[in-house]
Amino acid sequence: MDFSVQSKGSWWEILRDHAKAHPLMATALLGSLLLVIALFVQSLLLLESPEQRQFMQYAAWGGLACFVGTSVGAIPALLLKAIPQKLEDAMLGFAAGMMLAASAFSLLLPGIEAGTEITGSNIAGGGLVILGMAVGVALMMGLDHFTPHEHAQIGPCGPGNERCGRAWLFVFAIALHNFPEGMAVGVGFAQGDVSIGLPLTTAIALQDIPEGLAVALTLRAVGFTPLFSVLVACATGLLEPLGALLGVGLAGGFMLAYPIGLGLAGGAMLFVVSHEVIPETHRNGHQMLATQGLMVGFALMMILDTTLG
Template identity: 40%
Template sequence: MIEWLSELSPVWQALLAGTGTWLVTAIGAALVFGFVGVSRKLMDAMLGFSGGVMLAASYWSLLAPAIEIAEQTGGIKWLPPAIGFLAGGGVLWAIDKVLPHLHLYLPVDQAEGLPTSWRRSVLLVTAITLHNIPEGLAIGVVFGGAAMGIQGATVEAAIALAVGIGIQNFPEGVAVAMPLRAEGMSRIKSFWFGAASALVEPPAAVLGAAAVFYARPILPYALSFAAGAMVFVVVEELIPESQQKGNADLATVCLMVGFVVMMVLDVSLG
């Protein structure tokens, strides 16, 4: 399969990978057809696991290759990754302050961003969509770097990243669909809202792949930008949400498990 995928253009590779991670989100949302709800303990465990996957991916799949690529260019090897990482976090911080969204389990009056009359369902989807953007970009920039034959960015590493993000997308679909169903929304609408939260990943992946493939010098910045954006999401959203209701130890253990799973994927496949 890797040989077949390697023959495609990086844009097509990114599109397929981004579509695959979206499908996993949709599968998670589809649980709404068989279950009424998910316990808060299980949700906190899944949020912690997702955070661990994203943290590990931020280093092994994004920052480490960015540092290696920057070193190959002969400049200051830490400068492009540092700039890109801070820029990624800064952009997500700015979007977080402007875009109306609502974190899981919070009442509508605690929505963040600019004041809005949007319904709770839309605010929840917006929140998940917000941190699916850097995930899609991350997949795209790694595939774009691999297509250029740059050491430190390989198709295998890109596949490992896509698999890891796909794994942690499953609870994201659950996290949107189940609360909406519990509030009385129909199963079909709850599913579609959950699935829609990751629709941004395929186009974001394509954008990331195209950007670095046609503008090679930005690759270390793009890789570290995605890393910074993902770390911002983990620290600002996933970790706090998973530890609000007395499940801090469970969420922390699951975060560490998720971190190890992604580390193993990247080291063994990448």
């Protein structure tokens, strides 16, 4: 259970040297962070009405539901040391399918509709969403590049990873995965539109169940105790309510922030699916089964969006 951090050098020096070596990535991360901060601060200045506070409550409850989904999924790892790799890949494929469909039907398409309504132009409305997607992808690429973390299959990544205890590296990796999901829930409720927020929350909470189990079993597989693995998996689910509050703040202010925020959350989720979830399901020779799981998850999310939207 090594949470220690080695003391060689300083984090500032490590990040500075890494940024100098990768100036384009550093610029993209800095620019996306500045825009996110600006949108969040501007939105907070407008979140004074009882209506806006209610939207924040919706987002907080939605993020909490996702935390519960992660925790419910993780608990069986107290008894299970592992599950068949085929089953794990199918479950993660199912989660990827739900995330893909949620990005399309509950984030990007509503964002285009909102942007078109605000600007009076299909092209301008789509452009706002594309801008948000670009910011979301740049944010996730930068965080992935500059945050030390570790995946079970590919090992440690990011600057200064050798200075972190292995438990911290796994925690950071899970955080990079969970935070955009919570942010998507918050953006979905930013205008109080339950027809967007409810199916999105339901989808993410459902797909968090197999993800929570996979995370806890991964921690067990690398040598952590059952209780510690479950507690860490549950704790990382707390990032989803925090991300939800950030999301509702991002898109709850001036009108143009809403389609941009939807695009940002959609782009961040698409990055996670493409960069992490799908490759993870294709590393063990079960690509067909994982793809079938993805199709089932995508179809279920379409049904949820139609039924609850």
